[in-house]
Amino acid sequence: MTAHDIPAYMAHLGAAARAASTRMARAGTREKNTALSELAQRLRAAGPALAQANARDIAAAEQAGLAAPMVDRLRLTGQVIETVAEGCEQLAAMPDPIGEITGVKRRPSGISVGQMRVPLGVFGMIYESRPNVTIEAASLAIKSGNACILRGGSEAIHSNMALWRLVQQALVAAGLPAEAVQLVETTDRAAVGRLIAMPESVDVIIPRGGKGLIERIAAEARVPVIKHLDGNCHTYVDAEVDLDLAVTVTDNAKTQKYSPCNATESLLVHAASAPAFLPRMGAVFAAKGVEMRCCAQARALLSGVPGAVLADATDADWAEEYLAPVISVKVVASLDEAIDHINRFGSHHTDAILTNHHPNAMRFLREVDSASVMVNASTRFADGFEYGLGAEIGISTDKFHARGPVGLEGLTSMKWVVLGQGEVRQ
Amino acid sequence: MTAHDIPAYMAHLGAAARAASTRMARAGTREKNTALSELAQRLRAAGPALAQANARDIAAAEQAGLAAPMVDRLRLTGQVIETVAEGCEQLAAMPDPIGEITGVKRRPSGISVGQMRVPLGVFGMIYESRPNVTIEAASLAIKSGNACILRGGSEAIHSNMALWRLVQQALVAAGLPAEAVQLVETTDRAAVGRLIAMPESVDVIIPRGGKGLIERIAAEARVPVIKHLDGNCHTYVDAEVDLDLAVTVTDNAKTQKYSPCNATESLLVHAASAPAFLPRMGAVFAAKGVEMRCCAQARALLSGVPGAVLADATDADWAEEYLAPVISVKVVASLDEAIDHINRFGSHHTDAILTNHHPNAMRFLREVDSASVMVNASTRFADGFEYGLGAEIGISTDKFHARGPVGLEGLTSMKWVVLGQGEVRQ
Structure with a gap:
C-alpha cells in the first residue's frame, strides 16, 4: 500500500486498526504488560538505528532553520528514552482497568445489573514535534486494550517511524497484533482530514498541539474529540x-x-x-x-x-x-x-x-x-501524574466523557452487564 | 421577543438557559425536590387549561389526517398525566447525584485528589409527538441540576406549551429560575438548526425520534450528541x-x-x-x-x-x-x-x-x-427503569460519555477536586 492514494491508504490503516482492536479488547493483562516490558527493553537497547533516524530529523530541522527550542523538542536523548521506557514499566505495574465489573445490584425482576469497563476501540492521536508522544500514546493504547492510529508531526517522521517499529516488535513478542498501533507514514496533510472523518474505524480523536490546530480538528471531526484548548x-x-x-x-x-x-x-x-x-x-x-x-x-x-x-x-x-x-x-x-x-x-x-x-x-x-x-x-x-493516573494522554477542557487530565479511564467505556436465571419482562 | 427572527430568538433562549444553569447547578436538593413535587401537584390539578390545549393538538392532527396511532400518542389522558406526575415524585425520592465527592486519595505531594459530580450545564432535547416527554425531560433537568431547551414536535406544540407553563410555575414555587426549562415556541425548523449549533449555550443535544432525524442531527451538530440509532x-x-x-x-x-x-x-x-x-x-x-x-x-x-x-x-x-x-x-x-x-x-x-x-x-x-x-x-x-436508573432520558448506542440507558448520571460530569494545605509543585 503506497501513500499517494490517501483515502485508500487511510481506509486501509483504519480497517487494520479496527480488526486489531477486537484482539486487543480481549487481550489478557499479562499479554499487555509483557508488550509494555518488551517495549521498555527495546527502547533502552534501540541504539544506532533510533539515533540515526533521530539525527535525520534534527539535521532536517536545523537545515529548515527551526528555532533551537523546537529542534531540542525533537531530540531523543538518553534521558528522554529512559523516561519513556520507565513510563512503559509504570503502566505495566498499574492495575488493568479492563474487565472490571462494578456496581452490580439485584433488581426486583430478579436480574443482576452492573457495569463492565471496556476499551473504546480505536483512538486517533494527532500531535506535533516531540517524538516521545509516540511511545506515550502507544503504551496507553496497549494497557487500555485499544488500538490507535498515530499521526505525528512531519518534522519527527523518521524518529516516529523508528519508535513505531519498536512498538510493533514489542506487540508481536507479546503475541499481540502489530496492527494495534498504526503510524501514518505520510506527511501529507490530507491524511489528517481522513483520520478525523472515519467513524467506522476511529472512535475518538485526541489532538495535541496549538490552539488553531485543535479548533480546526474539533470543527471538522466526524467523531468525538477529547480536546484541550486554553489554560487560563x-x-x-x-x-x-x-x-x-x-x-x-x-x-x-x-x-x-x-x-x-x-x-x-x-x-x-x-x-x-x-x-x-x-x-x-x-x-x-x-x-x-x-x-x-x-x-x-x-x-x-x-x-x-x-x-x-x-x-x-x-x-x-x-x-x-x-x-x-x-x-x-x-x-x-x-x-x-x-x-x-x-x-x-x-x-x-x-x-x-x-x-x-x-x-x-x-x-x-x-x-x-x-x-x-x-x-x-x-x-x-493539575496533571495526570500528580493526580495518580499513572500516565496522561491529554487534558480535556470539555465536560463530556473525560474532563481534566485523561489517563487510562478516559480511553475506556462502561457497558451494562445483566446476569439472569431465565428472567423475562412482565 | 418574537419568533420570526430565529437566530436572535434562539440566542436569547440559549443565553437565558445558560444563565439559569449556574443557579440550577448550586440548587439544594430540597429546592429541586420541591420543584418536582410542585410539578406533580400542578399536573394532577391542571384540569381544563391543559385539556383544551391538548384538544387543539388532537383536532389539528385529526384534521391533518394523521394515522390513529399517531393521534393517540398525542393524547394526554388522565393515565398519562398520572404516570408523568408519579415519575416526578419518583425522581424527587431519588438520591441527588450532584455534589457527591468520590475516590478521594492522598497523593505523595500531600494534596488530596477526588472527583465531584456536577451538572453538564444546558442540554437541548429534540423530540417528536408524545408531549409527556416534555415533563420527563424537564424533571430530569431539574433533578440533575441542569437547564434545558426543549424542542417538541409541531403536532404537540399547544400541549407542550401548556405543560411547560406548569414546569415554570413549579420552578418559581420552589425559588428556582423559570428559565431553567425553556421551550422553543416556534415550529420553524430553522430553530433546530440553531439549537444544535450553539456551543456557547448548549453542552449536549439529546434527539429522540426516527433514525433519519437523529442521523441528520448527529451529522450537523456542533455540540456532543447522546444518540440512539438502531436496536438490532x-x-x-x-x-x-x-x-x-x-x-x-x-x-x-x-x-x-x-x-x-x-x-x-x-x-x-x-x-x-x-x-x-x-x-x-x-x-x-x-x-x-x-x-x-x-x-x-x-x-x-x-x-x-x-x-x-x-x-x-x-x-x-x-x-x-x-x-x-x-x-x-x-x-x-x-x-x-x-x-x-x-x-x-x-x-x-x-x-x-x-x-x-x-x-x-x-x-x-x-x-x-x-x-x-x-x-x-x-x-x-435493557431499560433505564429495569436497570434501576429511576428515569431515562434516552438510550445511547455510542461508547462515548454515556452508553446504553441514560439516566441522571448521563446528564452529569465529574470535575477534579484538590484539597491542600499550602502544597506547591516541586
Whole structure:
C-alpha cells in the first residue's frame, strides 16, 4: 500500500486498526504488560538505528532553520528514552482497568445489573514535534486494550517511524497484533482530514498541539474529540487567609514554570486581604521579573513596590493565557465576584481558592465550573501524574466523557452487564 | 421577543438557559425536590387549561389526517398525566447525584485528589409527538441540576406549551429560575438548526425520534450528541443450555412487544442445540404469527413446524431492525461465529446469550461490543427503569460519555477536586 492514494491508504490503516482492536479488547493483562516490558527493553537497547533516524530529523530541522527550542523538542536523548521506557514499566505495574465489573445490584425482576469497563476501540492521536508522544500514546493504547492510529508531526517522521517499529516488535513478542498501533507514514496533510472523518474505524480523536490546530480538528471531526484548548487558570486569595501560604502558593502557581497550561495566569484578591497581601506578592513577582497587569485598585496597592513592572489590565487580559512572566491582577469585593469572574473569563481548566474559611472553600469547589478546582494548593498540580493516573494522554477542557487530565479511564467505556436465571419482562 | 427572527430568538433562549444553569447547578436538593413535587401537584390539578390545549393538538392532527396511532400518542389522558406526575415524585425520592465527592486519595505531594459530580450545564432535547416527554425531560433537568431547551414536535406544540407553563410555575414555587426549562415556541425548523449549533449555550443535544432525524442531527451538530440509532438485538442460544429457559426467554425477547428498540430481531442458535431447540421455538413463533427468515440449516430444521411462516434470510435481514413480528434465524457452528456475527451485523445495542456454560457466558459478556450484554435474560430488560436508573432520558448506542440507558448520571460530569494545605509543585 503506497501513500499517494490517501483515502485508500487511510481506509486501509483504519480497517487494520479496527480488526486489531477486537484482539486487543480481549487481550489478557499479562499479554499487555509483557508488550509494555518488551517495549521498555527495546527502547533502552534501540541504539544506532533510533539515533540515526533521530539525527535525520534534527539535521532536517536545523537545515529548515527551526528555532533551537523546537529542534531540542525533537531530540531523543538518553534521558528522554529512559523516561519513556520507565513510563512503559509504570503502566505495566498499574492495575488493568479492563474487565472490571462494578456496581452490580439485584433488581426486583430478579436480574443482576452492573457495569463492565471496556476499551473504546480505536483512538486517533494527532500531535506535533516531540517524538516521545509516540511511545506515550502507544503504551496507553496497549494497557487500555485499544488500538490507535498515530499521526505525528512531519518534522519527527523518521524518529516516529523508528519508535513505531519498536512498538510493533514489542506487540508481536507479546503475541499481540502489530496492527494495534498504526503510524501514518505520510506527511501529507490530507491524511489528517481522513483520520478525523472515519467513524467506522476511529472512535475518538485526541489532538495535541496549538490552539488553531485543535479548533480546526474539533470543527471538522466526524467523531468525538477529547480536546484541550486554553489554560487560563486563576488563583483567588480570599478574605480570611494565611498570608504566608498565599504568597508561597501563588508564587509557585505562577513562576515554577511559565509555559504549562496549568500555570496561573490571573490573580484575584479579596479587597479585605489585598492591602496586606498584594505588596508582599508584588515584591516576589518584581524580583522574578513578572509583569503585573492590574485593575485600578490593585495598581494603587502595588505602586509602592520597588522594581514592579505594572500595567493597566484590559478585558483581553482577563481572558489571556500568557504562558509567560506576565500575570493579570484584580481586586474583587466578594467571593461571588471572584466566582463570576472566573466562570466568565476563565477557560474551565484549573482554578484555586486560597482560604481559611470552610464555607467559602466549599462554595468555590461547587460553583467554579472548571475541570479542576482546588483549595489551598498550586494550580500546577493539575496533571495526570500528580493526580495518580499513572500516565496522561491529554487534558480535556470539555465536560463530556473525560474532563481534566485523561489517563487510562478516559480511553475506556462502561457497558451494562445483566446476569439472569431465565428472567423475562412482565 | 418574537419568533420570526430565529437566530436572535434562539440566542436569547440559549443565553437565558445558560444563565439559569449556574443557579440550577448550586440548587439544594430540597429546592429541586420541591420543584418536582410542585410539578406533580400542578399536573394532577391542571384540569381544563391543559385539556383544551391538548384538544387543539388532537383536532389539528385529526384534521391533518394523521394515522390513529399517531393521534393517540398525542393524547394526554388522565393515565398519562398520572404516570408523568408519579415519575416526578419518583425522581424527587431519588438520591441527588450532584455534589457527591468520590475516590478521594492522598497523593505523595500531600494534596488530596477526588472527583465531584456536577451538572453538564444546558442540554437541548429534540423530540417528536408524545408531549409527556416534555415533563420527563424537564424533571430530569431539574433533578440533575441542569437547564434545558426543549424542542417538541409541531403536532404537540399547544400541549407542550401548556405543560411547560406548569414546569415554570413549579420552578418559581420552589425559588428556582423559570428559565431553567425553556421551550422553543416556534415550529420553524430553522430553530433546530440553531439549537444544535450553539456551543456557547448548549453542552449536549439529546434527539429522540426516527433514525433519519437523529442521523441528520448527529451529522450537523456542533455540540456532543447522546444518540440512539438502531436496536438490532440478538439472542444467542448456546450449545449447553436449558431448553425450557431458552424457549421462554427467546419468546419474551421477541414477542412481549414488537416495537421497542430492545426487542430481539435476530436469533442465533448453536448447531448442537438447534435440532432440539428450533422446532420447539418455531412452534411458539408459528402460533404467534412471527415470520422466520432463516439460513438454510435453520430452515431445514423448521420446515416440519405446522403453520410456520418461513423465508430465506438475506444479508440485509441480519442487519435489519424489524420492530414487527419477524425474526431472522441463523444456526452457527461456534460461540466465535456468534460473537463475530453480532459484532458485524448488530447495532451495539443489546445482545444476550442463553447458556449453562460459565466460560462462554463470560466470553460473551467481554467480547460482544454492545451497550448491554446479558446472560440468561430477555433483551427486553435493557431499560433505564429495569436497570434501576429511576428515569431515562434516552438510550445511547455510542461508547462515548454515556452508553446504553441514560439516566441522571448521563446528564452529569465529574470535575477534579484538590484539597491542600499550602502544597506547591516541586
